[in-house]
Amino acid sequence: MILEIKDFCVDFKTENGMYRAVNKLSFRLKKGETLGIVGESGSGKSVTALSIMRLLKTPDYHGHIFFYNKEGEAVDLLQLPSKQLRSFRGKRIGMIFQEPMTSLNPSMRCGTQISEVLQLHEKMNKQQAKQRTLQLLEEVMLPDPEKIFKAYPHEISGGQKQRVMIAMAICCNPEILIADEPTTALDVTVQKTILELLRDLQRKYRISIIFITHDLGVVAQIAHSAIVMYKGEKVEEADINTLFKNPQHSYTQGLLACRVPLHLRYDKLPTVSSFMESKSGKGKTQEEPKLISAAEWKTKSDSLYRNTPLLSIKNLNKTYPLPKAFGKKRNYFHALEGINFELYEGETLGLVGESGCGKTTLGRSILRLIQVDKGEIIYKGKDIGKLNASQMRTLRKDLQIIFQDPYSSLNPRYTVGMAIMGPMKLHGILHSDKERKQLIIDLLKRVNLEEKHFYSYPHEFSGGQRQRICIARALALNPKIIVCDESVSALDVSVQAQVLNLLNELKEEFKITFIFISHDLSVVKFMSDRIIVMKNGKIQEVNTADQVYENPQTDYTKHLINAIPQVI
Numbered sequence: 001m002i003l004e005i006k007d008f009c010v011d012f013k014t015e016n017g018m019y020r021a022v023n024k025l026s027f028r029l030k031k032g033e034t035l036g037i038v039g040e041s042g043s044g045k046s047v048t049a050l051s052i053m054r055l056l057k058t059p060d061y062h063g064h065i066f067f068y069n070k071e072g073e074a075v076d077l078l079q080l081p082s083k084q085l086r087s088f089r090g091k092r093i094g095m096i097f098q099e100p101m102t103s104l105n106p107s108m109r110c111g112t113q114i115s116e117v118l119q120l121h122e123k124m125n126k127q128q129a130k131q132r133t134l135q136l137l138e139e140v141m142l143p144d145p146e147k148i149f150k151a152y153p154h155e156i157s158g159g160q161k162q163r164v165m166i167a168m169a170i171c172c173n174p175e176i177l178i179a180d181e182p183t184t185a186l187d188v189t190v191q192k193t194i195l196e197l198l199r200d201l202q203r204k205y206r207i208s209i210i211f212i213t214h215d216l217g218v219v220a221q222i223a224h225s226a227i228v229m230y231k232g233e234k235v236e237e238a239d240i241n242t243l244f245k246n247p248q249h250s251y252t253q254g255l256l257a258c259r260v261p262l263h264l265r266y267d268k269l270p271t272v273s274s275f276m277e278s279k280s281g282k283g284k285t286q287e288e289p290k291l292i293s294a295a296e297w298k299t300k301s302d303s304l305y306r307n308t309p310l311l312s313i314k315n316l317n318k319t320y321p322l323p324k325a326f327g328k329k330r331n332y333f334h335a336l337e338g339i340n341f342e343l344y345e346g347e348t349l350g351l352v353g354e355s356g357c358g359k360t361t362l363g364r365s366i367l368r369l370i371q372v373d374k375g376e377i378i379y380k381g382k383d384i385g386k387l388n389a390s391q392m393r394t395l396r397k398d399l400q401i402i403f404q405d406p407y408s409s410l411n412p413r414y415t416v417g418m419a420i421m422g423p424m425k426l427h428g429i430l431h432s433d434k435e436r437k438q439l440i441i442d443l444l445k446r447v448n449l450e451e452k453h454f455y456s457y458p459h460e461f462s463g464g465q466r467q468r469i470c471i472a473r474a475l476a477l478n479p480k481i482i483v484c485d486e487s488v489s490a491l492d493v494s495v496q497a498q499v500l501n502l503l504n505e506l507k508e509e510f511k512i513t514f515i516f517i518s519h520d521l522s523v524v525k526f527m528s529d530r531i532i533v534m535k536n537g538k539i540q541e542v543n544t545a546d547q548v549y550e551n552p553q554t555d556y557t558k559h560l561i562n563a564i565p566q567v568i
Contacts, residue, residue, distance in 0.1 A: 001028050001029065001030055001068055002029055002030070002031045002065040002067070002175055002176060002208050003028070003029040003052070003065070003066065003067055003068070003208070003210075004027075004028045004029075004064075004065075004074075005025055005026060005028075005052075005063070005064070005065050005066075005423075005537060006026050006029055006063055006064040006065075006066065007024055007025075007026055007062070007064065008022060008024070008025045008026065008048070008051070008063035008064065008065065009022055009023055009024060009025070009042070009061070009062040010022040010047055010048075010051055010056070010059050010060070010061060010062075010063075011059060011060040011062070012059050012060075012347075013058070013060075013357065015449070016441070018281060020232060021044050021047045021059075021232050022044040022047055022048055022051070022232045022233075023044075023232045023233050024063075025044070025048060025063075025229075025232075025233070026234070026467065027227050027234065027237060029176070029208050030208065030493045031175075031206065031208055032202070032206045032207070032208060033208060033209075033224045033225070033278075034202065034208075034209040034210075034211055034222055034223045034224050035208075035209070035210050035223060035224070035226065035227070036211050036219035036222070036223030036225070036226035036227070036240075037049070037210060037211070037212045037213075037223055037226070037227055037229060038213060038214065038216060038219055038226055038227070039214065039215055039228060039229035039463060040228070040230075040490075040492040040494055040495070041214070041463065041464075041492050041495075042231070042462070043229040043230055043232065044229050044231075044232040044233075045180075045212045045214075045229055046098070046180055046181070046212060047059075047232075048229075049095070049178045049210060049212055050092065050180075051056075051065070051176070051179045052077065052176075052178060052210075053077075053088070053089050053093055053095060054077065054078070054085060055095075058088065061078050063078070064076050064078060064121050065078050067088065067093075067507040069164070071552060072113075072211055075502075077183060077444065079206075080422045087121075088401065089440065090117055090120075090121055090174070090217040090320055091121040091172045091174065092172075092174055092175050092176070092177070093171070093174055093175070093176045093177075093178065094168075094169035094170055094171075094177045094178070095169055095177070095180065096162070096165050096177070096178070096179045096180065096182045096275050097165065097180055097182075098167045098180050098181040098182065098184060101423050103165060104153040104161060104164065104165065105153075106152065106153055106154060107152075108152075109149065109150055109151065109152055110150075110151050110152070110156070110161075110164045111130065111134075111137070111147060111148070111149030111150065111154060113131055113164075113168060114129075114133045114137075114167055114168045114171055114249075115129035115132075115133050115165070116129075116135060116204045117141060117168060117171050117172065118132055118133065118171055119507075120154075121166050121172045122172060124402055125483060127514075130149070132171070133149060133167070133171070134146065134149060134166040134256075136171055137149060137163075137164070137169070138168055138404070139167070139201075140163040140166050140197060140201075140444045141163070141193075141536065142160060142163050142164070142167075142310050143506065145333070148160065148293065149558070153371040157355060157356065157498075158186055158190070158191070158355060159186055159187070159190035159355070162182060162183075162190075162194055163184065163194070163197070163286055164184075165182070166194075166197065168200070168328045169203065170201060170207070171224075173205060174207065174339045175208060175429075176207070176208045176209075176210065177196065177198075177201075177202075177207045177208070177209045177210070177469065178209075178210045178212070179209060179210070179211045179212065180211055180212045181213055181214070182194060182198075182211075183213070183218060184215075186520065187354045187355050188330075188519060188520060188560065188563040188564055188565070188566065189354055189560060190355070190561060191218070191431040191459075191563070191565070192221075192563040193563075195221050195222050195224060198211075199222060199467055201248050202321065205518050206260060207266050209222075211223055213493075214441040214493055214495055215565065216244070216255055216256060216259065216491040216493070216543070216564070217259065217564075217565030217566065218460055218565050219240070219565070220240060220246050220565065221565050221566075222243060223240055223430070224239065224240060224408065225237070225238065225240060226237045226238070226243050228249065228252045228255070230251045230264070232440070235249045235251050235252070236248055236249040236251075236252050237489075243395055244256070244355060244554060245262070250275065250276050250284070251272065251276055252272070253275065254271075254272035254273075254275035254276055254494070255272060255493065255494065256258075256268040257272075257275055258271055258275070258493055258494050259493055260405070260496075260497075260500075260522045260523055260525075260526045261526075261550070262522050262525070262564065263520075264293065265291070265292045265294075265525075265526070265546070266289035266290060266291060266499045266526075267289060267290040267292055267504075268290075268504065269289065269497040269500060269501055269526070270497065271494060271501070272287060272497075273501055274495035280548055284355075288409070291559055294546055297546065298544070298546075300346075301530070301544060303346045304345070304346050304529060305344050305347075307344060307345060308365075309341070309342035309343060309344055310343055310344060310345045310379070310380065310480065310481065310482065310513055311343040311366070311377070311378065311513075312342050312376070312377075312378040313339055313340060313341050313342070313366070313376070313377060313378075314338035314340055314341075314375055314376040314378065314506075315338055315339070315340060315374065315375045315376070316336050316340075316362070316365060316372055316374070316375035316376075316377070317334070317336055317337055317338065317339075317372060317373050317375055318334075318335045318336040318358075318361055318365060318370065318372045318373055318537075319332040319333060319334050319335065319373055320332065320333045320335055321333075321347055324520075331392065334366065334477065335358050335361045335537050336358050336361055336362055336537050337374070337536075337537045337538050338538065339358075339362060339375070339396070339534060339537075339539060340539070341542060343481070343513060343515065344513070345480075345511075346507075346511065346513060347512070347514075347529050347530065348514040348515075348516055348527050348528045348529050348565075349515050349516065349528060349529065349530055349531075349532065350513060350517075350518070350524035350527060350528030350530070350531040350532065350545065351363065351516070351517045351524075351531075351532050351534060352517075352518045352519065352520075352521050352531055352532070352533055352560065353519075353535055353540075353560075354519060354560075355519065355534050355535035356536075357518045357534040357536060357537065358515070358534050358536075358537040358538075359485075359510055359534055360404075360485055360486070360517060361478055361537075362534070363401070363481075363483040363515060363517050363568050364401075364485075364522070365377070366384075366399070366481075366483065366515070367396075367483060368384055368385070368387075368392055369401075372385065374484060379395070379398075379399070379481075380387075390449070392558035394427075396427075396479065397423075397427040397429075397477040397478070398479055398480045398511055399479060399480070399481050399483075400477060400479040400481070400482045401474070401476040401483040401484075401485060402470050402471055402474055402483070402484045402485065402487040402491060403470065403485055403487070404461055404483060404486035404487060405468055405505070406466035406467040406469070407458075407463065408460040408508070409466070409470050410466060410469065411458075412458055412459060412528070413457075414457075415454070415456060415457055416444070416453050416454055416455075416456055416457075416458070416469055417437065417440055417454040417455060419458075419469070419473060420440045420443070420469075420472060420473045420476050421433065421436050421437070421440060423473065423476065423477055424436050424439075424440075424476050424477065427477055429476065429477060429478070435455070439476065440454060440472070440476065441454055441475060443465075443475055444469075444472055444474040445470070446470040446475075447467060447469070447471050447472045447475075447502060448498070448502070449465065449468060449472070450491040462495075463492075463495070464491055464492070464495030464498065464499065467487060467488070467491065467495075467499055468499065468502065470487075471499075471502065471503070471506070475506065475510060475512075478510070478556075479512065480512070480513060480515045481512070481515065482512055482513075482514055482515075483514075483515045483517065484503065484514060484515070484516045484517060484518075485517045486517055486518055486519070487499070488500060488518070488523060489518060489519065489520065496523070497552060500523065500526065500527060503508065503527070504527070514527070516528055520564075521548075521549070521560050521564060522564050523551050525545045525548070527547075528545045529545065530542060530544055530545065531543065531544075531545050531546065531548045531553070533548065533554070533556065533557050533560070535556050539552075540554045540557060541554055541555050541557060542552045549561060
């Protein structure tokens with residue numbers, strides 16, 4: 001054993017008194033093993049991880065966090081003076097944070113940030129630190145370590161940034177590595193690579209890992225045992241096989257149930273809240289999701305394609321100029337190349353592929369948020385690309401978007417009511433603010449929010465609630481097409497299930513056509529009638545959702561499918 005947390009509590013001072021984020025938590029971490037900590041946002045996972053290194057501002061700690069050295073002697077990290085604790089941070093306990101873009105200093109080169117840690121803890125000189133950093137960058141399988149060493153964080157991809165964070169976390173050969181949601185917003189292929197990398201590093205250095213995530217599929221791939229947290233408390237602890245084959249707590253059962261199934265198609269996904277309420281007897285019995293047969297789904301989908309396409313994309317191209325070296329010819333990056341497809345009224349068309357494949361560029365090009373170089377975007381017989389600014393402004397109410405990040409999609413200075421009412425007034429929806437307010441309240445209720453939320457600000461909501469506000473804002477203009485750009489990728493699996501169910505219900509109720517963009521093929525399969533697979537700005541294949549999954553035509557599609565985390 002290397003770490004023991006015993007009767008651990010964390011309290012925060014709030015305007016309404018003390019709030020207990022973690023309550024009476026106890027667990028042990030064995031040498032050379034991976035312990036998964038699973039739960040939704042707000043369950044206390046990250047608070048626990050940050051508390052081990054005492055990285056939180058002004059909380060009240062109770063209990064014990066014992067770190068065992070090689071001689072078996074215990075040190076209580078909560079009792080250590082700050083000066084002594086510094087020798088544990090980075091040196092004996094490393095940490096990979098959830099968002100590498102905000103965890104890395106944007107004004108420092110990636111290599112310098114790693115070298116700095118080595119110079120501080122390992123007392124290396126500048127040259128020694130650089131050589132060790134290059135070795136580490138090569139060890140985490142980054143291409144061209146010299147180039148990455150000199151690069152700034154914004155110049156490399158999300159997966160590469162995460163590998164730089166891993167290199168920084170292991171540079172001092174720590175005994176414990178804490179990974180806080182390190183793969184949450186990454187492509188499934190990059191996620192699989194990161195998980196394999198962590199497993200290899202663990203075997204090589206005998207590191208003990210605490211792996212924090214809300215995705216049970218990821219836990220199944222990497223952990224030996226896991227604890228499940230709910231509202232700050234541990235509700236279940238078991239080895240991985242036992243946890244997945246025989247979960248005891250209704251919350252664990254709910255987390256497993258709300259994952260998107262790969263081999264079956266249901267009309268709606270179970271949600272954790274309704275699952276727990278039905279188990280406890282406090283709510284209605286959880287209805288078994290209705291299984292939709294392949295034949296039934298095909299009949300429904302075929303009926304969509306008998307009419308004239310609502311949207312036609314013809315030979316769409318978009319390039320970006322790359323930095324020009326002195327005396328050399330300028331090169332261009334082809335973000336979109338020869339894109340052709342049709343979208344039918346009432347259809348959900350999925351766009352899937354790795355980061356950088358052109359999904360988001362295509363979605364935004366359709367809405368004229370990005371100006372294309374060549375091609376036609378035909379909506380209801382009109383070429384959108386040829387409309388002037390005034391004509392396009394009139395058309396925008398028909399074409400809406402739900403962005404990936406609900407935190408940056410809402411103006412923090414606007415109340416929810418103001419954020420939704422602004423576009424309605426601009427497009428002349430209804431005749432008075434009173435009528436608009438009533439419609440907004442009705443929409444908020446429709447997306448499972450309350451009337452009082454009309455007057456609330458974005459910071460008062462969780463990520464899932466903010467995403468529902470963004471959905472209500474898009475619906476307020478009664479659009480014909482909504483582009484969902486990675487709109488559930490950063491949400492907990494339970495919240496994700498709620499949002500996916502909501503989108504499907506709204507699709508039927510408001511007769512909306514969706515373009516659903518995601519790197520997660522399991523989610524796209526659940527939502528879509530047809531799927532377009534993209535790679536390097538080109539379409540690899542187009543087919544029905546079931547055919548793409550069951551009979552992929554390209555090696556790239558097979559690669560995407562194989563990377564989906566499988567629950568035991």
